[in-house]
Amino acid sequence: MAIARPVRALGLAAIMMWCFFLWTIFRPGAGIKGPGDSLANLERDPNLDPTGEPEGHLVHTSDAYLPDANPSARINATLLALVRNEELEGMLQSMRDLERTWNHKFNYPWTFFNDVPFTEEFKRKTQAVTKAKCNYELIPKEHWEVPSWINDDLYKESVKILEEHDIQYADKISYHQMCRWNSGLFYKHPALQNTQYYWRVEPKVHFFCDVDYDVFRYMHDNNKTYGFTINLYDAPYSVPSLWPETIKFLAQHSEYLHDNNARDWVTDKLRRPSHNDQASGYSTCHFWSNFEIGDMTFWRSQAYEDYFNHLDRAGGFFYERWGDAPVHSIALGLFEDSSRIHWFRDIGYQHIPFFNCPNSPKCHGCTTGRFTDGEAWLNMEDCRPNWFKYVGMG
Ligand SMILES: Nc1nc2c(ncn2[C@@H]2O[C@H](COP(=O)(O)OP(=O)(O)O)[C@@H](O)[C@H]2O)c(=O)[nH]1
Numbered sequence: 001m002a003i004a005r006p007v008r009a010l011g012l013a014a015i016m017m018w019c020f021f022l023w024t025i026f027r028p029g030a031g032i033k034g035p036g037d038s039l040a041n042l043e044r045d046p047n048l049d050p051t052g053e054p055e056g057h058l059v060h061t062s063d064a065y066l067p068d069a070n071p072s073a074r075i076n077a078t079l080l081a082l083v084r085n086e087e088l089e090g091m092l093q094s095m096r097d098l099e100r101t102w103n104h105k106f107n108y109p110w111t112f113f114n115d116v117p118f119t120e121e122f123k124r125k126t127q128a129v130t131k132a133k134c135n136y137e138l139i140p141k142e143h144w145e146v147p148s149w150i151n152d153d154l155y156k157e158s159v160k161i162l163e164e165h166d167i168q169y170a171d172k173i174s175y176h177q178m179c180r181w182n183s184g185l186f187y188k189h190p191a192l193q194n195t196q197y198y199w200r201v202e203p204k205v206h207f208f209c210d211v212d213y214d215v216f217r218y219m220h221d222n223n224k225t226y227g228f229t230i231n232l233y234d235a236p237y238s239v240p241s242l243w244p245e246t247i248k249f250l251a252q253h254s255e256y257l258h259d260n261n262a263r264d265w266v267t268d269k270l271r272r273p274s275h276n277d278q279a280s281g282y283s284t285c286h287f288w289s290n291f292e293i294g295d296m297t298f299w300r301s302q303a304y305e306d307y308f309n310h311l312d313r314a315g316g317f318f319y320e321r322w323g324d325a326p327v328h329s330i331a332l333g334l335f336e337d338s339s340r341i342h343w344f345r346d347i348g349y350q351h352i353p354f355f356n357c358p359n360s361p362k363c364h365g366c367t368t369g370r371f372t373d374g375e376a377w378l379n380m381e382d383c384r385p386n387w388f389k390y391v392g393m394g
């Protein structure tokens with residue numbers, strides 16, 4: 001018996017609606033509502049999810065943040081940059097970005113460090129792009145010089161091996177000095193004696209998103225030690241003995257291991273086994289430290305002091321090219337409560353060639369780093385999937 005055409009059309013529409021209903025329930029990524037929910041698929045970039053301000057106690061701007069407010073709502077914190085006079089233009093560009101997106105609302109001071117005195121031009125032009133106070137500090141010689149126990153011949157021989165492995169800046173001694181200073185000395189500068197929190201800024205970086213809360217207060221009020229934006233794999237041959245030295249240190253100081261550590265992230269072998277092999281057991285995952293928002297109490301702790309001294313004596317800042325990023329990251333991953341490490345997913349940031357690009361109407365011009373939905377992350381260097389897997393998105 002033939003079915004009337006209108007009845008057939010109705011039946012077809014009902015079937016299509018039923019299929020659509022099933023698809024909305026079972027499609028990949030269904031139920032994802034916001035930060036954290038994308039853990040269902042670690043290979044899906046959570047920056048695709050709409051991003052707002054973090055959960056927790058937030059303090060927004062007010063008159064108490066005006067440059068000369070007294071008393072002021074600012075806490076003991078500074079924006080911090082190690083920079084050369086020749087990098088003035090790049091520094092101004094980074095400052096303009098951060099002032100526009102954040103600091104003009106909060107007016108935290110800037111502190112600039114250099115191994116030679118800053119020029120008058122550097123001081124005048126940097127102070128001109130902010131209403132906040134700028135401080136210009138010379139690094140003491142004993143913090144910058146190559147330590148007495150580093151053998152020059154051995155250093156030169158080691159550079160050859162590093163160069164065979166294409167390790168960038170291997171022969172640039174100042175790069176090694178910079179990594180050592182950023183690892184274990186910056187927070188010992190007398191100018192920071194009374195400062196607890198810092199936000200590290202490099203020349204030529206970009207900030208894309210309006211951030212409307214006091215990030216230092218966020219760190220303080222939510223009990224955070226360290227904040228990052230980008231999390232990457234490192235060049236394994238820049239750190240071949242960093243993990244073996246760390247193991248030696250741990251054998252003497254197991255008491256420093258935190259119960260809620262991120263050791264699995266530090267030692268993961270599943271996602272990139274070759275890196276783990278070449279770095280002798282270290283995943284090479286690290287927080288990219290050209291962006292750091294941190295509480296210096298951690299660096300000033302006995303655990304970190306002992307760890308840094310152990311590494312410094314081992315010589316790898318010169319005989320290899322240990323960066324401050326892997327050194328800071330391993331220490332945080334082992335000695336700190338991992339719930340005190342925060343991914344600032346809402347701070348749009350770029351240091352060439354990598355981005356942190358949140359999906360937010362508060363961000364402008366930050367699209368290059370974002371990948372299309374469903375696509376595996378193009379960026380093989382990205383280590384966030386491991387961080388999310390072992391620690392989460394807090
Ligand atoms: N004053 C000073 N700053 C340095 C020196 N070497 C590096 N820096 C700073 O240290 C940071 C990292 O150096 P950079 O060349 O950007 O290294 P990259 O980001 O690893 O390519 C930047 O803020 C530089 O301005 C140095 O010899 N003297």
Ligand SMILES: [Mg+2]
Nearest residue numbers: 202203290351
């Ligand atoms: Mg740089």
